[in-house]
Amino acid sequence: MFISFKFDDYVNFIKSHHLFAGEIFIKPEAEQQAVKIVKKTTPSLKARGLSPKDVMEKAKKAENDEFYTRYEDIEKELSMYDKSIWKDSVAYCNCDDAVDGDEKKTSAFVQYFLNNFKKLGLRKLICTHYSGKIDLFNQGYAAYVAYIFTKDGKIEMEKKHLKGYDGSFDHPISLKILKEEADIVCTNPPFSRSIDYWNAIIGSGKKFIIISNISNAINTAYIPYFIKKQAWAGYNRVDWYLNPKRQLTDASGHWYTNIPIKDRPKFKQLKIMPLKNIPEKYRKYDDSKTLLVDSCYVPSNYIKPFAVSARPILNGLLEKGYQIVQEKRYTPYINGRETFARVLVQKI
Numbered sequence: 001m002f003i004s005f006k007f008d009d010y011v012n013f014i015k016s017h018h019l020f021a022g023e024i025f026i027k028p029e030a031e032q033q034a035v036k037i038v039k040k041t042t043p044s045l046k047a048r049g050l051s052p053k054d055v056m057e058k059a060k061k062a063e064n065d066e067f068y069t070r071y072e073d074i075e076k077e078l079s080m081y082d083k084s085i086w087k088d089s090v091a092y093c094n095c096d097d098a099v100d101g102d103e104k105k106t107s108a109f110v111q112y113f114l115n116n117f118k119k120l121g122l123r124k125l126i127c128t129h130y131s132g133k134i135d136l137f138n139q140g141y142a143a144y145v146a147y148i149f150t151k152d153g154k155i156e157m158e159k160k161h162l163k164g165y166d167g168s169f170d171h172p173i174s175l176k177i178l179k180e181e182a183d184i185v186c187t188n189p190p191f192s193r194s195i196d197y198w199n200a201i202i203g204s205g206k207k208f209i210i211i212s213n214i215s216n217a218i219n220t221a222y223i224p225y226f227i228k229k230q231a232w233a234g235y236n237r238v239d240w241y242l243n244p245k246r247q248l249t250d251a252s253g254h255w256y257t258n259i260p261i262k263d264r265p266k267f268k269q270l271k272i273m274p275l276k277n278i279p280e281k282y283r284k285y286d287d288s289k290t291l292l293v294d295s296c297y298v299p300s301n302y303i304k305p306f307a308v309s310a311r312p313i314l315n316g317l318l319e320k321g322y323q324i325v326q327e328k329r330y331t332p333y334i335n336g337r338e339t340f341a342r343v344l345v346q347k348i
């Protein structure tokens with residue numbers, strides 16, 4: 001069905017629905033500038049005793065999935081891949097709103113693909129929208145599948161509201177689209193369902209470029225994917241998102257993919273050198289005599305397993321002749337006290 005409703009009628013219809021929960025007002029352009037001021041006068045995360053990682057963890061626990069990706073972060077990451085990966089392919093955004101032509105209401109992923117549809121040579125873009133609790137983009141709560149394609153040189157969108165369909169990425173209809181139609185999945189999925197999401201996407205064997213928690217590389221649920229080389233870090237971290245009020249909010253995310261990364265710029269951040277050259281404050285041994293190295297220092301001449309944080313993994317350590325040797329998170333103890341979690345790696 002092509003979209004032919006009048007927007008006001010649509011809004012009225014949604015408002016009169018018995019499941020209608022509330023209306024979110026998007027601030028006009030001038031007021032949006034105030035976002036930064038609001039941010040500055042709000043106590044910093046540090047002042048509140050929180051790190052961006054804590055926020056991500058809390059979001060996970062509170063099932064607060066409403067962190068929206070900024071256009072510039074998507075553009076920055078996707079422009080680093082070879083354009084040819086998209087040629088004649090079907091991109092699938094399976095956690096996204098698609099509102100044709102209104103940048104303030106459309107998911108930035110969809111907006112990116114709409115803006116670059118022809119440049120990337122996309123055959124089709126498919127978006128599935130979840131009928132969740134919060135309606136950031138004033139799209140109403142009904143789930144749908146949106147197909148975006150070119151016809152007579154123009155970009156067209158066809159939306160389908162299917163009976164019994166809730167838009168979840170793991171609904172049989174979404175999984176069928178994933179299996180039978182999609183070539184590359186690209187989105188920022190709900191943090192609260194991140195493990196299920198990885199299972200679905202990686203299990204499908206499709207290509208993906210997605211955002212997930214920065215700590216995945218030291219999380220037992222994800223480590224096997226890194227070991228089996230079914231996923232690796234994308235190019236960039238993502239520290240800023242928009243909340244449902246479209247205010248900036250920080251959380252620790254990173255891009256992950258299974259598409260080859262060329263000349264990873266973050267290799268430069270790895271400090272690989274003989275153990276004795278690593279400053280003492282960045283190398284220590286825990287109670288079980290396992291070497292712990294910090295601040296992206298990596299010993300080049302150490303043959304036993306040693307423990308690193310997520311950062312070196314995200315900076316490409318596994319592409320530099322090192323491998324993860326334990327399928328679960330490594331928790332070191334020093335003088336009987338637990339220190340922050342890591343992953344055990346070893347030179348190949």
Ligand SMILES: C[S@@+](CC[C@H](N)C(=O)[O-])C[C@H]1O[C@@H](n2cnc3c(N)ncnc32)[C@H](O)[C@@H]1O
Binds near residue numbers: 108109
């Ligand atoms: C982290 S937000 C990102 C939204 C959008 N992809 C973006 O990048 O701006 C994740 C979104 O997934 C939605 N969501 C929650 N559960 C879902 C599910 N089971 N299937 C698909 N989407 C879901 C949430 O409502 C939320 O809007």
